Amino acid sequence: MNRDEIFNKVREVLVDALAVDDDDVTPDASLTRDLGAESIDFLDIVFKLEQAFSFKIGQGELFPENVAQDPRYVQAGKVTPEGLAALKARLPHVDFAAFAADPQLKKVAEVFTVDTLVNFVERKLGAGR
Amino acid sequence: MRWMWIDRVIELVPRQRLVAVKTVSLSEEHLHDHFPAHDGLPALPIMPASLIIEGAAQAAGILVGHAEGFAEKVVLAKMNRAELSRDATPGCTLRYTASLTQIDRAGASAQVRVELAQPATGPMAFETIGAVELMFSHLDQNMAGVEFPAHNFVFGENLRTILRASGVPCDP
Incomplete structure (x- = not known):
């Protein structure tokens, strides 16, 4: 999977987890400042990334x-x-x-x-x- | 009013699925305000959708709490999605089937199927009326490191009473 494909899947995860528009999910967008993520959203993102990419994320590994x-x-x-x-x-x-x-x-x-x-x-x- | 929106747990598969039921009754005070008779129109008692979602959250919250032996303080932290297509009125029975999607040290996600049996169609003729997706946080594992009282105030006496009556072991 190349970087563009990863970005597209990450964007899908963020659109779903944070209820933002596709266009808002730019590479430089801050999860909190620009996309409005709150603390529980970080766990939601971890869960959704695990499902999207079929891997397990350890505690403290991503955030x-x-x-x-x-x-x-x-x-x-x-x-x-x-x-x-x-x-x-x-x-x-x-x-x-x-x-x-x-x-x-x-x-x-x-x-x-x-x-x-x-x-x-x-x-x-x-x-x- | 006590904040209990399920009557009974009827099935529990640990870390997988919990099924709970609630019968809607006109003895519930809030149904007289939601909505009362007015201007010659009869009363229209409807269980508020927010309370149906609370019932779904209690069913899923028990499943999440049970997964860790009720050691964690499980709080509803996020409602990802909720769809309900039909009203629940007195005499109806709601059935919540909660499924654990993911769980780790920090919290869990779950989805709940909401079904309704109406008096006209019989007490066991359930039809799906919606679905709710929820996230729960294990309060003591919060990222900010905020400390909470040691006592597990989430799984208090009322919930434990329902669990005991349903035959679900919940005491240390």
């Missing part, structure tokens, strides 16, 4: 977990350099470059774009080959 509660990773509402390094290591499909300039925890969800999901699926399918 982060246990970051906000760790004082090494978050201090005064900001992700620490150690936290950022941990996020990058755990989530290689995510581009944290823009976030690193202003690493406010409340904005961390915005790093997840449509492209992030496509990257994730591409890596996951590639690893399975």
